Amino acid sequence: MTLRYPDIFNEFTCIGSDCKDNCCKMGWDIEIDSGTLDYYRGLDTDLGRRLCESIYEEDGCYYMSQQEGCPFLSAEGLCTVQQTCGAEHISEICREHPRFYEWFGDYKEAGLGLCCEEVSRLVMTHERPILFTEKQIDEETDDMAFDSECLAAVKMLRDRLIDIAQDRGFSLLQRLVILCYAVADIHDAMQDGDCERLKKISGMLAIDGFRMEIVIQAQKDFQGQSESAKESLSWLFSGLAGMEYMGGIKERFVIDDEIIDAMLKAESSFERDYAPFEYELENVLVYFLYRYFIKCTRYDDMAEDYLFSAVYMTLALRGLFLREYAKNGVLPDKERRIYLVKEFSKEVEYDSDNMDIIYDDISCCGDTRDKLCRLCL
Numbered sequence: 001m002t003l004r005y006p007d008i009f010n011e012f013t014c015i016g017s018d019c020k021d022n023c024c025k026m027g028w029d030i031e032i033d034s035g036t037l038d039y040y041r042g043l044d045t046d047l048g049r050r051l052c053e054s055i056y057e058e059d060g061c062y063y064m065s066q067q068e069g070c071p072f073l074s075a076e077g078l079c080t081v082q083q084t085c086g087a088e089h090i091s092e093i094c095r096e097h098p099r100f101y102e103w104f105g106d107y108k109e110a111g112l113g114l115c116c117e118e119v120s121r122l123v124m125t126h127e128r129p130i131l132f133t134e135k136q137i138d139e140e141t142d143d144m145a146f147d148s149e150c151l152a153a154v155k156m157l158r159d160r161l162i163d164i165a166q167d168r169g170f171s172l173l174q175r176l177v178i179l180c181y182a183v184a185d186i187h188d189a190m191q192d193g194d195c196e197r198l199k200k201i202s203g204m205l206a207i208d209g210f211r212m213e214i215v216i217q218a219q220k221d222f223q224g225q226s227e228s229a230k231e232s233l234s235w236l237f238s239g240l241a242g243m244e245y246m247g248g249i250k251e252r253f254v255i256d257d258e259i260i261d262a263m264l265k266a267e268s269s270f271e272r273d274y275a276p277f278e279y280e281l282e283n284v285l286v287y288f289l290y291r292y293f294i295k296c297t298r299y300d301d302m303a304e305d306y307l308f309s310a311v312y313m314t315l316a317l318r319g320l321f322l323r324e325y326a327k328n329g330v331l332p333d334k335e336r337r338i339y340l341v342k343e344f345s346k347e348v349e350y351d352s353d354n355m356d357i358i359y360d361d362i363s364c365c366g367d368t369r370d371k372l373c374r375l376c377l
């Protein structure tokens with residue numbers, strides 16, 4: 001089996017009791033896999049009985065009840081099941097979180113989810129472009145069907161999209177525009193199952209001059225549309241403000257004309273002050289592209305959604321930074337930016353209902369490319 005992973009993958013260690021937003025306290029449904037459930041059922045101890053009492057069944061799956069977080073988290077923020085029984089006896093999802101995986105036969109991809117504050121820190125402090133490595137591992141081949149020709153074309157194209165996201169010869173906003181202009185062709189080729197066309201698109205996007213042509217064309221297309229930039233900002237933030245949130249980040253998306261005007265007025269000085277830190281949102285964009293675009297291999301009608309949502313979420317985070325900059329006259333500091341990225345991932349990216357709202361918005365609005373581009377030009 002070949003495993004592909006980003007270079008930060010092996011740098012991650014859970015910071016446990018030092019974590020300010022421990023994932024065990026989030027009230028998520030924690031699935032208990034069958035091997036772990038059997039182990040708990042066989043435990044003839046108080047802990048075993050408490051574990052079995054805390055697990056409930058729904059549609060044939062088993063979950064830990066946790067209204068206000070996991071009942072087995074100690075006051076110090078550590079897992080008492082792991083401390084007592086060993087890491088091999090906590091449920092697979094607890095052992096693996098925040099790591100994520102995708103399997104295609106004898107090929108597997110791994111990554112780290114941004115909803116974890118330590119991952120957010122790793123991503124936001126990695127100044128060099130994130131690199132991806134492959135190695136051989138000893139693991140059984142996955143037997144779920146997929147089209148291997150499609151996987152090869154999607155991988156090649158995703159490498160190109162990541163290369164664009166990391167092309168520091170362009171500003172981050174210009175890179176987002178290049179991605180937006182590529183979406184329609186990619187989406188059509190994916191829907192037609194045309195792998196040759198995907199390879200051709202990939203070849204075109206590799207050409208520096210072609211990328212520059214897109215930027216110049218987009219600048220012409222959107223010249224003098226400052227009123228539309230206001231509308232696009234309002235569309236982006238009102239979409240996000242209408243979602244369900246567990247915590248207080250929702251209020252960061254509620255805006256009015258006064259806030260929008262202040263954000264647009266502050267934008268050029270924000271661009272200047274944030275330029276040395278652009279690698280942060282570059283890495284976030286690379287994360288979204290790496291994690292989601294590969295899924296087109298199985299969901300060929302989702303290419304547009306995965307690409308536009310990567311741009312949408314990157315711009316949403318930039319918008320959060322810009323909003324605080326406009327209010328305070330200075331950039332939110334590094335800790336604050338790490339917090340906002342983690343919180344956004346936890347509340348939006350990791351909430352399937354909220355992601356569906358973004359996908360619906362992208363599919364229904366009809367001019368998503370233009371709305372997103374107006375926020376970049």
Ligand code: SF4
Nearest residue numbers: 014015019023116118
């Ligand atoms: S959020 Fe990350 S660092 Fe914090 S407890 Fe969970 S896995 Fe560990």
